[in-house]
Structure formats: structure tokens, C-alpha cells
Amino acid sequence: MSDLKGNNKLSKSTFISFAKSLASNRLTFSVVVLLIVVVQNIITTPGFFKITIANGLISGYIPNILDEASELVIVTLGMTLVTAASGGQDISAGAIMAVAASFCGLMLNGSEYRTDVFHSPYLLALLVGLLGGALCGAFNGFLVSKLRMPPMLTSLILFTAGRSIAKQITHGQTIYIMNPVYKWLGVQIPGVPIRTTIIVSTVTVIFITLLTRLTSLGLYIQSVGINDASSRLVGLKSSVIKFLTFVLYGVLAGLAGLVGSSSVGSVNSGELGLGIEMDAILAVALGGNNLGGGKFSIAGSIIGAYTIQAITTTLYAMNVRADQLNVFKALIIIVIIVASSDVFKTKIKHFTQKIFSKNVSVGG
Amino acid sequence: MKKLFVLLLVAIVTLGLVACESPTTGTPSKSGGLITVGFAQCKADESDWRKANTNSVQQALSKENGFDLILADSNNDAAKQVSDVQGFIDQEVDYIIIAAVNVDGWDTVLKNAKDAGIPVILMDRTINASDELYECWLGSDFYGEGVKATEWMKKRFSGGTPANIVHLQGQLGASAQVGRTEALEDAITANGWTLLAQQTGDWSTDTAKEIMSSWIQQFGSDITCVYAENDNMADGAIQALEEAGMKAGGDDGVAIISFDANRAYLQMTLEGKINCNVECNPLHGPKVAEIIKTMESGGKPSKTETVEESAFFYDTITQEIIDARQY
Numbered sequence: 001m002s003d004l005k006g007n008n009k010l011s012k013s014t015f016i017s018f019a020k021s022l023a024s025n026r027l028t029f030s031v032v033v034l035l036i037v038v039v040q041n042i043i044t045t046p047g048f049f050k051i052t053i054a055n056g057l058i059s060g061y062i063p064n065i066l067d068e069a070s071e072l073v074i075v076t077l078g079m080t081l082v083t084a085a086s087g088g089q090d091i092s093a094g095a096i097m098a099v100a101a102s103f104c105g106l107m108l109n110g111s112e113y114r115t116d117v118f119h120s121p122y123l124l125a126l127l128v129g130l131l132g133g134a135l136c137g138a139f140n141g142f143l144v145s146k147l148r149m150p151p152m153l154t155s156l157i158l159f160t161a162g163r164s165i166a167k168q169i170t171h172g173q174t175i176y177i178m179n180p181v182y183k184w185l186g187v188q189i190p191g192v193p194i195r196t197t198i199i200v201s202t203v204t205v206i207f208i209t210l211l212t213r214l215t216s217l218g219l220y221i222q223s224v225g226i227n228d229a230s231s232r233l234v235g236l237k238s239s240v241i242k243f244l245t246f247v248l249y250g251v252l253a254g255l256a257g258l259v260g261s262s263s264v265g266s267v268n269s270g271e272l273g274l275g276i277e278m279d280a281i282l283a284v285a286l287g288g289n290n291l292g293g294g295k296f297s298i299a300g301s302i303i304g305a306y307t308i309q310a311i312t313t314t315l316y317a318m319n320v321r322a323d324q325l326n327v328f329k330a331l332i333i334i335v336i337i338v339a340s341s342d343v344f345k346t347k348i349k350h351f352t353q354k355i356f357s358k359n360v361s362v363g364g
Numbered sequence: 365m366k367k368l369f370v371l372l373l374v375a376i377v378t379l380g381l382v383a384c385e386s387p388t389t390g391t392p393s394k395s396g397g398l399i400t401v402g403f404a405q406c407k408a409d410e411s412d413w414r415k416a417n418t419n420s421v422q423q424a425l426s427k428e429n430g431f432d433l434i435l436a437d438s439n440n441d442a443a444k445q446v447s448d449v450q451g452f453i454d455q456e457v458d459y460i461i462i463a464a465v466n467v468d469g470w471d472t473v474l475k476n477a478k479d480a481g482i483p484v485i486l487m488d489r490t491i492n493a494s495d496e497l498y499e500c501w502l503g504s505d506f507y508g509e510g511v512k513a514t515e516w517m518k519k520r521f522s523g524g525t526p527a528n529i530v531h532l533q534g535q536l537g538a539s540a541q542v543g544r545t546e547a548l549e550d551a552i553t554a555n556g557w558t559l560l561a562q563q564t565g566d567w568s569t570d571t572a573k574e575i576m577s578s579w580i581q582q583f584g585s586d587i588t589c590v591y592a593e594n595d596n597m598a599d600g601a602i603q604a605l606e607e608a609g610m611k612a613g614g615d616d617g618v619a620i621i622s623f624d625a626n627r628a629y630l631q632m633t634l635e636g637k638i639n640c641n642v643e644c645n646p647l648h649g650p651k652v653a654e655i656i657k658t659m660e661s662g663g664k665p666s667k668t669e670t671v672e673e674s675a676f677f678y679d680t681i682t683q684e685i686i687d688a689r690q691y
Binding site (some may be wrong): 054055056057067068074091105113172174176187188260263264265266312313316317319321323325 | 628
């Protein structure tokens with residue numbers, strides 16, 4: 001009898017420690033938020049989880065969310081690394097997207113504004129686009145790592161000027177790339193039933209995760225973000241690591257730009273990725289990352305990004321009126337941010353501790 | 365070394381700013397019997413539409429026609445535009461044309477213009493100010509544009525096909541959105557059509573495509589008509605439909621209504637993907653000249669003047685029509 005009691009006590013305490021570690025895990029919060037959105041959809045939107053095959057593509061609300069979120073996911077990856085290493089945010093993602101896509105569009109269309117003939121090889125044009133993104137990232141990275149300017153301030157330069165630069169590249173007009181091959185990256189490769197955007201974002205997530213896990217880069221980024229000076233003292237070239245994260249950010253934003261412009265078959269430098277940097281910062285915050293740098297969780301950021309897109313799609317599916325849409329979004333975000341604040345978390349912790357300690361004493 | 369670099373950077377930026385601050389060129393007023401007109405454009409090269417708009421005013425108010433036009437391009441900077449207009453007043457021009465960047469913040473400067481006895485003509489964009497402060501507003505009749513589209517829809521849906529409409533609105537509050545939405549909503553009530561859903565696509569192809577994909581999940585083949593309030597959003601809707609394997613446009617596809625009629629989208633109208641594309645005419649020049657001439661001869665224009673606009677249909681448009689257009 002007493003044995004049983006003891007076992008009971010043991011399982012309870014393991015449960016408590018499990019619950020505690022769950023509560024302190026940074027991932028828990030973002031997962032909970034995503035779950036709430038999903039559960040809410042089961043109630044309000046019939047057919048939310050229905051998946052059909054239309055026109056050779058797997059389609060439905062869930063594939064829609066995965067598709068629409070892909071640009072945000074890719075940018076969020078970059079934002080996570082930049083935030084971790086530099087303790088600041090780069091707000092030029094949308095502008096970099098426009099620049100990269102404009103380079104690519106210029107290569108493909110030449111001087112014509114609407115044509116279905118490629119003027120240069122497709123893959124080369126994509127590479128040039130990515131290179132454009134890398135250049136933008138290198139510019140930001142140089143200012144941050146060498147001149148020690150705050151990231152928000154340095155990226156303000158491209159945030160302001162980037163779209164004008166993109167407009168100059170495309171001679172001030174929207175470019176329409178009518179060759180169906182251009183849509184391979186943003187819609188579908190013939191014969192593949194999954195949208196390419198979903199494949200690209202998944203591959204990118206895996207690549208960045210491996211890059212930060214298998215190499216020491218992830219560790220270096222964290223240590224530079226936690227303490228720049230002492231990282232230098234132990235022999236890490238902190239400026240090089242910061243610079244690298246910004247270049248990576250540029251490349252990723254460039255990739256998002258190519259995906260985004262490919263999915264609509266045109267390059268509109270005023271419109272592409274407009275405001276995406278703000279969503280990316282929000283995703284990083286929702287993912288439980290410290291916006292002041294240091295430790296980071298890629299998984300958290302990614303879940304944050306999908307949550308943001310899930311909220312948008314949900315509101316569309318519920319036919320929320322256009323003039324109320326942003327109010328709803330703002331309300332949801334306020335709730336999420338308040339719930340993720342430290343003060344609120346400590347309150348919850350105390351509350352749960354009280355309940356558990358009561359239970360334990362009863363059990364004992 | 366680092367300091368030197370920063371100094372250099374500062375110097376370059378300052379130089380750049382100075383270079384941007386191009387002085388408003390132009391001769392003082394009443395030069396050689398010409399009518400001096402100050403034109404505060406929001407952003408001269410913003411879009412093909414805006415370019416055509418700027419060119420049209422420049423051509424109509426040329427020296428040969430008896431005008432001396434001073435163009436100030438504010439580059440979408442609201443504060444600069446207000447000071448541009450103040451500059452016109454200080455130069456004592458005869459007339460001022462404003463295509464406003466911002467709807468607000470005009471009271472003081474327009475009062476100054478009124479005190480100086482300079483008539484102000486608002487072009488294309490409306491502002492929040494007492495209508496005593498300006499002579500007239502010239503622009504598109506957005507409600508009228510909407511009516512042109514709904515007239516076509518009446519014909520399309522008279523044969524028994526139900527009119528199940530999804531409606532992509534422009535940026536909420538923009539005058540083009542308000543007019544075009546009102547026209548559709550009135551027609552829906554009058555004809556007993558069904559409005560399946562309504563949402564703002566913020567004039568953007570990408571957003572419109574995203575919303576349309578969601579609607580396709582929700583309504584599927586029930587959708588028989590997309591009413592998109594500009595070309596870009598119509599483009600997004602068409603792509604979403606085609607990716608879902610549904611036919612956009614033509615005689616038997618989902619009817620696509622679009623506005624603005626930019627060149628690329630007239631091409632799509634010719635291809636049959638857009639059924640009805642209502643023009644938003646940027647060629648305001650001749651009408652502006654006419655209004656000024658009226659005032660010169662002592663007449664008074666009406667408070668609201670509109671430019672003539674037409675609609676293009678997939679079954680009647682030709683390549684010649686497209687090639688003959690300026691934008």
C-alpha cells in the first residue's frame with residue numbers, strides 16, 4: 001500500500017517537473033497559440049482541414065496557409081539569425097525582395113515590360129537575383145559589423161531607398177514575365193502535386209537548421225549575441241559572424257523576393273513583400289526569441305510565422321469585414337503579446353505552482 | 365581613419381540631399397502674356413498612369429497654347445508638396461493645380477492661396493478641406509466607372525446564369541474604392557444579385573491572389589463573377605482561378621471585371637481573361653486647360669468636373685485600340 005503511494009508520488013512529481021519544463025520551454029507558447037488558432041477553425045470553418053487535388057495541385061486551406069506563409073518563413077529565418085547575432089532587427093527585407101526580383105526580372109525580360117521569351121537562362125537570372133539580395137545584406141552587414149551602427153538604423157537606408165533602386169532597375173514599370181517556366185518557383189513544377197513554395201520554404205528551413213546545428217555557426221551566433229566583447233576575448237571574430245548573418249539575411253530575403261514575384265508572374269517593386277519585415281519581427285517574438293539577441297530558436301520563429309499566416313487566412317475564411325480585418329488582427333496580436341510578456345508568465349507560473357503544491361500535499 | 369570615413373559619409377549624404385533639393389524652375393508670373401500655372405504633382409513617375417497624367421498636363425499647358433507651366437514633383441512627400449504650393453503663392457502664379465499626396469493638412473496653405481487671389485484646381489485626388497478653399501475638383505467619376513461595369517454585368521447575367529459575385533475592394537477609403545464599391549452595391553440591390561464575399565485586396569496582386577484562393581476553397585465553382593477594383597487585383601484573382609483549374613474570363617468562364625485599363629491588362633482583355641475593363645482616364649490636361657480658359661474669360665467651372673472614360677470588352681477590343689493608347 002505504502003509502495004503504491006510512493007509510486008503515485010513519484011509519477012506526480014515527474015509530471016510536475018515535466019509541466020514545469022514545458023512551461024519554461026520557449027517553444028510551448030508558440031505551439032499553444034498555433035493550436036488555439038487551429039481549434040478555433042475546427043469550430044468556425046467547416047472544411048478547413050479538407051484537402052483535395054485541383055488541377056494537379058494539392059489544395060485546401062492548410063496547403064493555402066503553407067503556401068502563403070512561405071515568403072514570411074524564409075524571411076523569418078534570416079530575421080532570427082540577425083536578431084540573435086546583432087541584438088537588433090533588419091527592416092529592409094521587403095525592399096531587398098524588390099531589388100532581388102527586379103534584377104531577376106531585368107535579366108529575363110531584357111528591356112521588354114511584358115514578354116514570354118527569356119532573354120537569359122532561367123537559373124542564371126535566379127542566381128543574379130540572389131546575388132542582388134546578398135549585396136544588399138552585405139551593405140547592411142558592413143555598416144553593422146564594421147561601423148557598429150544599430151541594425152534598425154542601417155537597414156532604414158535600404159528600407160527607404162531599396163524600392164526606388166528596384167524601380168530604377170525595372171525602368172519604373174511593372175515587369176510581366178509571361179513564360180510559364182517563371183512560375184515554377186512560385187507555383188508548381190509540372191507534374192509535382194505540391195506547391196513549389198512549400199518545398200522551397202521547407203528545404204530552406206532544413207538547410208538553415210542544419211547549418212546552425214551541424215556547424216559551430218549557431219553556437220558562435222549565440223555567443224556573439226549574448227556578449228560581443230567576451231566572444232572576441234575567446235577568439236571569435238564577432239564582426240565576421242555578424243556580417244555573415246546579414247549576408248545570409250540578404251540572400252534569404254532575395255529568395256523570398258524571387259518566390260513572391262514568381263507566384264504572381266510579375267515584378268512590381270512597389271508592392272512586393274510590402275511590410276513583410278514587421279511580420280517577420282513579430283514571428284521572431286512569437287517564437288519566444290529574445291529580441292535583444294543571444295539564444296534563438298528557429299523552430300519557434302517558424303511556428304510564429306505560420307501562426308501569423310494562419311490568423312490571416314482564418315480571418316479571410318470567416319469573412320470578417322474588410323474594415324474590421326485589421327482591428328481583429330491587432331486584437332489577436334495584443335492578446336498574444338501580453339500573454340507572452342514576462343510579467344504575465346510569472347503570474348501564471350505562481351498560479352500553477354499554487355495549484356500543484358496543493359495537489360502534492362493532498363497526494364502526500 | 366574611421367572618423368574620416370564617417371565624415372566622408374556625412375558629406376556624401378549632405379551633397380545628395382542638396383542635389384535633391386532642386387529649385388523650382390520657372391519664370392516669374394505674367395511673363396509675356398502667358399498664363400502661369402503651378403502644378404504640384406504627387407509623384408510624376410509613380411506609375412504609367414501617373415506618367416501619362418503628367419505628360420497630358422504638360423502638353424495641354426504648353427507655351428504654344430499660351431501657358432507657362434511650373435511643375436513641382438513632390439515625390440510623394442506631403443510636407444514638400446505643401447511647401448511647393450506655398451512657393452507657387454510666393455511666386456504669384458495665376459493658377460495652382462494640385463494632385464494631393466495627402467488628404468489632410470491643406471487648410472493653411474489653401475487659405476493663403478485664397479488670400480492671394482490664386483484659384484486652386486484639385487486634380488484626381490480629393491482632400492479634406494472646405495470646398496470654399498478651392499475652385500473645383502477635376503477627376504474620374506468613380507461611381508460612373510462602376511456603373512459602366514455593372515451595365516455589362518447586367519447583360520452577362522440576363523441569360524439565367526446566377527450572378528454570384530466576389531468583390532475585391534481597393535484600399536479602404538480611397539475615393540476610387542468608395543465610388544466603385546457603391547456602384548456595385550447599388551447594382552446588387554437593384555438586380556437581386558448575390559454577393560458571396562467582399563474583402564479589401566489593398567490594390568495588390570499578391571493579396572488579391574491570397575484572398576481569392578481562400579474564396580475558391582469556400583465557394584468553389586459557385587463563383588461566377590469577380591469584381592476587382594483595379595487591374596492588379598484582377599490579375600491576382602485570375603491567377604488564383606487558373607491555379608485551381610477554373611477558367612477565368614471568356615464566354616463561359618468566371619466573369620472578370622477590372623478597372624484602370626493599363627496597357628498590360630488591356631492585353632489580358634484582348635486575350636479574353638478580363639471580360640470588362642473600365643478605363644480610369646489619366647489624360648486630364650485638355651480638361652484643365654478648358655477650365656482655366658473658362659475662368660480667364662470670367663466664367664466659373666462647376667465644383668466637380670469629370671473626364672470622359674470608356675470601357676473595354678473582351679469581345680470587341682482589338683490590338684489597334686491598345687497600340688493607339690498612351691499608357
